[in-house]
Amino acid sequence: MYLIRICVLLALTLAFVPRVGAATSFYDEDPDALFAPVYNRLKITLPTNIARDSSVWLRLDELRREPCDRVSIIGLAKALDTWGFRREAADALYQFALACGGPDTALTMAADYYLKISDFDKAAEVADTLVRADPSSANAIYLRARALDGAGNHSHALDDCATTIELFANKKNLSSNVFLNMSKAYAALGRFCEAASPIQTWIALDPVNRDTSQAERLIADYSLKGHCGIRRKTAPTLFLKRRD
Structure with a gap:
């Protein structure tokens, strides 16, 4: 009986002793080697500790097996954003979209990330x-207008703002930011009298709710800087033609 107990204990001990050279987890693999093809395709490199994060590792492994998995690339970008690796998230999304033909969501997210890190030229691209x-x-x-404006290309940003307004079917529901940014672009070019026009148009689209002292003050400020007098509110107009 004593001998049997010894044998059982020995068997149990051996069962729980890890085999020499055996990996105890897939995280023991070297991410630089395992995910090299993914890094090369997406033109990114990640620190080992970031790659070993479970959410990042999972998406990298999915993209290793399915290079054009659209769900995985969005998940990877969000995981990298959580860690503060927004440039890597943007680069990965952009390169994925170029290689896999979209989706547009990936391009939009990439541009947004580039804007967040103030890489306006890349965002415009x-x-x-x-x-x-x-x-x-x-x-x-x-x-593109936001990116161009951030890059200092105010003239082309104006074109894009005007085109945005032209294309938007229900202009009353268009964000006030489009009109305000258009005014700021005019002002950046020193065209202060014209800077008042987008705000006037925004007011005219819904005068009951938008004809406020704050809006009138903006118009007055631009008019004062341009020495052009106070312009009265006008009907909505198209500012510029679309550029090619």
Whole structure:
């Protein structure tokens, strides 16, 4: 009986002793080696501790097996954003979209991430890709306008703001930011008298709710800076023609 007990204890002990050289978890694999093809395709590199995060690892592994998995790339970008790796998230989304033909969601997210890190030139490049894919998309054109304005290309930003307004069917529901940013672009070019026009148009679209002292003060400020006098509210107008 004593001998049997010894044998049982020995068997149990051996059962729980890890085999030499055996991996105890898939996280023991080297992510740089395992995910090298993914990194190369997406043109990113990640610190080992970030790659070993369960949410990041899962998406990288999915993209290793399915390079054009659209669900996985969005999940990877969100996981990287959580860790503060927004440039890597943007780069991954952009390269994925170029290689896999979309989706537009990936391009929009990429442009937004580039805007967040103030890489306006890259944001404009990505947004331009979106516009070329769908020239009638007001959202894509306004995204490019924001990027161009941030990059200091105020003239082309004005064109895109005007086109956004033209394309938007229900202009009354268009965000006030489009009109305000258009005014700021005019002001950045020193065209203060024209800067008042977008705000006047925004007011005219819903005068009952928008004809406020704050809006009138903005108009007055631009008029004062341009030495052009106070312009009265006018009917909505189209500011510029769409550029090619």
